[in-house]
Amino acid sequence: MMVSVNAPNRESLRSRRRRETEREIHLAALHLARAHGFDKVTVEMISAEAGVSPRTFFNYFPNKDAAIVQGPAELSEELAAEFVSAGPAPAKQVLTELTRLLTRDFSEHPPQREEVHAAFELAREHPQVLAVLLARFDAFAVHIADLVGRRLGEEAGDEVPALMAAIALAAVRQGLDRWARASDDGSPVPYVERSMDLLRTLLAP
Amino acid sequence: MMVSVNAPNRESLRSRRRRETEREIHLAALHLARAHGFDKVTVEMISAEAGVSPRTFFNYFPNKDAAIVQGPAELSEELAAEFVSAGPAPAKQVLTELTRLLTRDFSEHPPQREEVHAAFELAREHPQVLAVLLARFDAFAVHIADLVGRRLGEEAGDEVPALMAAIALAAVRQGLDRWARASDDGSPVPYVERSMDLLRTLLAP
Known part of the structure; x- marks a missing residue:
């Protein structure tokens, strides 16, 4: 009993x-990229700043680009479980609840505007940073497709989960980008909601 | 006069x-990746197969991943010019015409199913190929946003052009992926149209 109680x-x-540790390395990498310019930063500098060995660095990130750029995090387990366990529903209702899920998660775990801003700016200047950022956003879309698929009893790669994830991705990416570029230290939620509303308007019959 | 007539x-x-030359190198790279496996292929092998020097190879591609994976090509200049010159119109009409533009372009310059299939499969297996493919799709979305922006007299990064490009990207990516996985040697157009229709259904009020 001790084991099963304590193991988790x-x-x-x-x-x-x-x-x-991952976050400390990331913040050190971001700080150095801003202070010295992206090209000047090395894995050695990042490791020294974060107080870890380069060997430890490579346990967390494959290269400096990945350490500097973070994408949207996975949704919190509680919110994700609540969404999935609501079970099958008409696709439109699922999309509405998915939007609510995303905005609730952004409200409860607000991203740091300066970090998001730095990531988008670096991606505009450095193709290799763009590649990392796109891969992070794609992983986020796969995560969303997986949740929708599990809820609907479908595969993540099936049409409806994949397209819902693509819609969510477009709204989150555009919303975050616009929020990061605005001089707005408030929540990104209204920006993501606005992108979602505009998508609806564009695709309305 | 001679100069101005002949220069173009x-x-x-x-x-x-x-x-x-770019296409020859790409086909050599794809052929070798299939024959020997992605990891075994080198720039030297690709250059030899395509009959160019490695130096020439690097005039065309930064590395083997980029040579192996091609994304959707830019739209033909005539079709793009026709779309842009139609000028400002309500956003919904522009989106409808953008969809028609994409499907016309796919009809006139059909992508090769085997190439598209190989690219998606390699991207599923190799993160660095996924990164290249995502960057190609992103460049395609920027191209579309630019066309929509020019037509509407807005910037490519403005909300409507950016979100329309995101919709087009989702439909093209999902449509091509599904077409490439189906045993269908016909046109990808019905697959892209189906993805677009499903997006409309999901976002309809």
Whole structure:
């Protein structure tokens, strides 16, 4: 009983520490990229700034580009589980609830405007950063497609989950980009909602 | 007068030759990736197969991943000019005409199913190929946003052009992926149209 009670806590502690180290390396990388310019930063500099060895660095990131650029995080497990467990529903209702899920998650875990801004700006200037950012957004879309698929009892690659994820991705990417470029330290939620509304308007019959 | 009459032809000959060489290198790269596996192929092998020097290879592609994976090509100049010159119109009408533009272009310059299939399969297996493919699709979306922006007298990064491009991208990517996976040697057009219709259905009020 001790084991089964404690195991989840131990695991969650380990995974929390891992997340913290990952975040420290990321913030060190972002700080150095801003201070010295993207091209000047090396893995050695990032490791030294974060207080880890280069070997540890490579346990977390394959290269400096990946350390500098973070994409949208996966949705919180509680919100995701709530969405999935609501079960099959008409596609339109699922899309409405997916939108609500995204905006709730952004409200509860607000992204840092400066970080998002820096990521989009670096991506505009450096093709290799754009490649990383696009891969992160694509992973986010795959995550969304997986949630929609599980809810509908379909595969993530099936038409409806894949297209819903594409819609969510477009709204999140455009919304975040616009929010990051605006001088708005408030929430990105209205920007994402506005992009979603505009998508609806464009595709309305 | 001679110069001004001949210059465009000379330029177009040079750019046609460039396109042919690019295509030869791409087909050599794709052939080798299929024959030996993606990981085994080198720039030297691709150059030898295409009959160019590695130096020439790097005039066309930054690395083997880029040579192996091609994304959707830019729309033909005539079709693009026709679309842009129609001038401002309500956003919904522009989106309808954009869809027609995409399907006309696919009809007139049909992509090769085997090439598209190979690109999507390699992207599923190799993260670095996925990164190249996503960058190609993103460049295609920027191209579409530019056309829509020019037609509407807006910037490519403005909301409506950017979101229309995101919709077009979702329909093209999903449509091509589905077509490439189907055992269908016909046109990808019905697949792209079907994705667009499904997007409309999902977002209808």
